[in-house]
Amino acid sequence: MTLKGVLNADSAKGTISRNIYGHFSEHLGRCIYEGIWVGEDSPIPNTNGIRNDVVEALKQIKIPVLRWPGGCFADEYHWKDGIGPKEGRKRMVNTHWGGVVENNHFGTHEFMELCEQLGCEPYINGNVGSGTVREMSEWVEYLTFGGVSPMAELRGQNGRKEPWKATYFGVGNENWGCGGNMRPEYYADEYRRYQTYVRNYDGNRIHRIACGANSDDYNWTEVLMREAGRFMDSLTLHYYTLPNDDWQNKGPATGFDEKAWFSTLRKALRMDELITRHSTIMDKYDPEGRVGLIVDEWGTWYDVEPGTNPGFLYQQNTIRDALVAGLTLNIFHKHNGRVRMANIAQTVNVLQAVILTEGEKMILTPTYHVFDMYKVHQDAELLDLSLDCGSYRLDDGEIPAVTATASRDGQGNIHISFCNLQHDAEAKVVIDVRGLAAEGLAITGSTLAGGKLDAHNTFEQPNTVVPKPFDAFALEGGKLTVNLPAMSVTTLELAAEA
Ligand code: AHR
Numbered sequence: 001m002t003l004k005g006v007l008n009a010d011s012a013k014g015t016i017s018r019n020i021y022g023h024f025s026e027h028l029g030r031c032i033y034e035g036i037w038v039g040e041d042s043p044i045p046n047t048n049g050i051r052n053d054v055v056e057a058l059k060q061i062k063i064p065v066l067r068w069p070g071g072c073f074a075d076e077y078h079w080k081d082g083i084g085p086k087e088g089r090k091r092m093v094n095t096h097w098g099g100v101v102e103n104n105h106f107g108t109h110e111f112m113e114l115c116e117q118l119g120c121e122p123y124i125n126g127n128v129g130s131g132t133v134r135e136m137s138e139w140v141e142y143l144t145f146g147g148v149s150p151m152a153e154l155r156g157q158n159g160r161k162e163p164w165k166a167t168y169f170g171v172g173n174e175n176w177g178c179g180g181n182m183r184p185e186y187y188a189d190e191y192r193r194y195q196t197y198v199r200n201y202d203g204n205r206i207h208r209i210a211c212g213a214n215s216d217d218y219n220w221t222e223v224l225m226r227e228a229g230r231f232m233d234s235l236t237l238h239y240y241t242l243p244n245d246d247w248q249n250k251g252p253a254t255g256f257d258e259k260a261w262f263s264t265l266r267k268a269l270r271m272d273e274l275i276t277r278h279s280t281i282m283d284k285y286d287p288e289g290r291v292g293l294i295v296d297e298w299g300t301w302y303d304v305e306p307g308t309n310p311g312f313l314y315q316q317n318t319i320r321d322a323l324v325a326g327l328t329l330n331i332f333h334k335h336n337g338r339v340r341m342a343n344i345a346q347t348v349n350v351l352q353a354v355i356l357t358e359g360e361k362m363i364l365t366p367t368y369h370v371f372d373m374y375k376v377h378q379d380a381e382l383l384d385l386s387l388d389c390g391s392y393r394l395d396d397g398e399i400p401a402v403t404a405t406a407s408r409d410g411q412g413n414i415h416i417s418f419c420n421l422q423h424d425a426e427a428k429v430v431i432d433v434r435g436l437a438a439e440g441l442a443i444t445g446s447t448l449a450g451g452k453l454d455a456h457n458t459f460e461q462p463n464t465v466v467p468k469p470f471d472a473f474a475l476e477g478g479k480l481t482v483n484l485p486a487m488s489v490t491t492l493e494l495a496a497e498a
Pocket residue numbers: 026070071072073173174297345346351
C-alpha cells in the first residue's frame with residue numbers, strides 16, 4: 001500500500017500543550033503503594049519513600065503533570081487523614097478498590113514531594129461525593145496559603161512552612177457515577193457552590209476543573225456548559241478503550257486474536273469523534289475557547305491478569321497498547337485548540353501503565369516508549385499534515401491503515417510520527433514536503449514495532465518491544481518516502497541543521 005500526503009512545514013496550527021502528555025495516579029491496586037511509594041525504610045532505593053527508578057523513568061519522558069488521588073478514590077478521600085506523623089494516620093479500607101487497608105502513608109506532603117522530584121505540575125482532585133465544602137476549601141488553604149491562617153499553621157506544624165504552588169484542582173470525579181450518582185443539573189449546582197471556596201491565595205491562581213462527561217454523554221456537557229461554564233477553567237472527559245463492550249468480559253491484555261486487535265484500535269479511534277462532538281457543544285457556550293477540555297482518564301481497560309486481585313486493575317501492555325497510545329496522542333494533537341490536558345490511566349501497575357513493577361524490579365511498557373518517542377511534540381507547533389490514511393478492513397469494519405502527526409519544536413526541528421495500525425502489512429508513505437528547504441536537513445528516525453499481536457515486555461525479558469533506530473526513508477526532490485513496518489509507531493526528526 002502506498003499512501004500520499006502533504007506536509008506544509010510553514011503552516012503552524014497552534015501549540016500542542018505538553019500537558020496532554022500528563023499522567024494519572026490513584027490509590028488503586030499497586031499504583032501508589034509499591035509502584036511509587038515504598039516508604040523510607042524500604043530496601044528498594046528511594047528518596048524520602050519514593051522509588052528512585054520510577055522517578056527517573058518518568059523524568060526521562062518529561063512527565064508534565066500528575067493527577068492524584070483519584071479517580072473514584074478521590075470522592076472517598078479525606079485529606080486530613082493523610083497528614084501529620086505517619087504512625088498516627090488513620091487506617092481505613094479502600095472500599096472502592098479491592099477492600100485493602102489504606103494506611104494513608106502517602107498523603108498531601110508525599111504527593112507534593114513526588115511532583116517536586118519529577119519536576120511536574122500537581123493536579124489534585126477534590127472530594128465532592130462524600131466531602132464537604134469546608135474540607136475542600138481547607139485543602140486549598142493548606143496547600144497554598146502563605147500568611148497567618150489555621151491551615152497554614154497546621155502545614156507548618158507538619159514540617160512545611162512555605163506554601164506550595166498548586167495550579168490544577170478538580171472539583172469532584174465522575175460525579176455521574178462513583179462520585180455521587182448525580183444528575184448533571186444537580187452536579188452543576190454543587191460545582192458552582194464548591195468552586196466558590198476554592199480560592200486563589202498569595203498569587204497562586206487555581207485552574208478550576210469541573211467533572212465532565214462519561215464517553216458520549218453529550219447531555220452532561222450541554223448542561224454543565226450551560227449552567228456552570230462561566231465558573232470553570234476546564235471540563236473533563238473520560239473515555240476508556242475496551243476490546244468488548246461487556247464489562248464482565250472485556251478481553252485479555254495478551255493472547256488475543258486479530259478481531260480483538262482490530263476492535264481495540266477501532267474503539268480507541270473513537271476518541272476523535274468524542275472530542276469533536278463535546279467540543280461542538282463547548283463552542284456553542286464558549287465560542288472564544290476559554291474553557292479547556294481535559295481528557296483526564298483515557299487508555300485501555302482489559303480483564304485483569306489471571307491470579308491478580310480483580311480490584312487492582314493490573315494488566316499487561318503490548319504493541320497494541322503502543323498503537324492505542326500513538327493514535328490517541330495524534331488525535332489530541334489535532335484537537336490542540338480545545339484539548340489542553342490529558343492524563344493516561346494510570347502511571348504504574350494499573351490499566352494502561354507506562355511502568356510495571358514487581359518488588360524491586362521495574363519494566364518499561366511499549367506505551368512508555370511511545371511517550372518517550374513523542375515527547376519531542378511537547379509544546380511544539382502543530383504542522384499542517386494531510387495524509388491519505390488508507391484503509392484496514394476486517395469483516396465489515398474499516399479503520400485507517402495509518403495515522404500521523406507533525407510538529408515543529410522551538411529549535412526549528414520537525415518531527416513526524418506515524419502509527420501503522422496494520423498488524424500484517426507494511427505501509428509506504430510518500431509526503432510532499434512544502435515550505436522547507438531540503439538542503440542541510442539531517443533526518444533520523446526510530447521505530448517501535450511488534451513481531452506479533454501481543455508482543456510485550458516481561459520482567460524476564462524487558463527489552464522485547466523497545467524503540468530501534470530507523471532508516472527506511474529517503475527525501476528526494478521534496479518528497480519524503482517512508483516505509484513503515486507492520487504494527488509500528490515511528491518518529492522521524494528533520495533537524496534544521498546538518
Ligand atoms: O481509572 C480507574 C477508574 O476509572 C477511576 O477511578 C474512575 O474515575 C474511572 O471509572
